[in-house]
Amino acid sequence: MGDKVMLIxxxxxDKLVAxxxxxxxxxxxxxxxxxxxxxxxxxxxxxxACYYQAIEAAIELNLSKVEAGAQGEHKIQxxxxxxxxxxxxxxxxxxxxxxxxxxxxxxTAQVFHMNIQSISRDYSKVHSFKCG
Numbered sequence: 001m002g003d004k005v006m007l008i009x010x011x012x013x014d015k016l017v018a019x020x021x022x023x024x025x026x027x028x029x030x031x032x033x034x035x036x037x038x039x040x041x042x043x044x045x046x047x048x049a050c051y052y053q054a055i056e057a058a059i060e061l062n063l064s065k066v067e068a069g070a071q072g073e074h075k076i077q078x079x080x081x082x083x084x085x086x087x088x089x090x091x092x093x094x095x096x097x098x099x100x101x102x103x104x105x106x107x108t109a110q111v112f113h114m115n116i117q118s119i120s121r122d123y124s125k126v127h128s129f130k131c132g
Contacts, residue, residue, distance in 0.1 A: 008053045010036070010045055017042075020049040022057070027064040029054055051080070 004025065010018040018036035022029050034050050051068060058066045068080050091097035 006057060008049050008057070010042070010049055012040070012042070018045055018049055020054070022054055024061070024063070029058045029061070029063050029066045031066065031068045 004023060006022040006024060006029070008020040008022065009016055017040045019034070020031060021033040022031050024030070031050055031054050034046060036045065051066075054066050054068070058064075066080075069085075089100070091100065
């Protein structure tokens with residue numbers, strides 16, 4: 001399993017300050033977790049560790065896709081096109097399940113609205129990849 005896990009780290013003054021955890025499955029690199037020290041601020045470090053380094057690694061490993069995870073319209077500007085994602089959750093606390101359920105009703109409508117806008121958009125002007 002070790003060859004299916006990729007950790008991208010950032011160091012400053014010989015100190016580990018941030019990291020991005022990626023998983024490799026089939027022909028895809030899946031970006032899953034990001035974290036940094038609370039007192040660390042380097043402009044664009046998140047994008048470098050989570051997106052640009054992941055793309056470079058996928059190219060080096062001859063992978064065909066990088067899946068950066070759900071959420072974030074900002075990803076379009078960095079070459080990631082929107083795709084629908086799915087998840088399944090079980091909550092033991094009924095009140096928590098109700099609150100999350102209410103949120104998901106609104107989130108689903110927002111995602112649907114964003115996807116409709118995405119369908120009609122010409123992404124060849126916003127991303128750096130050739131279509132086809």
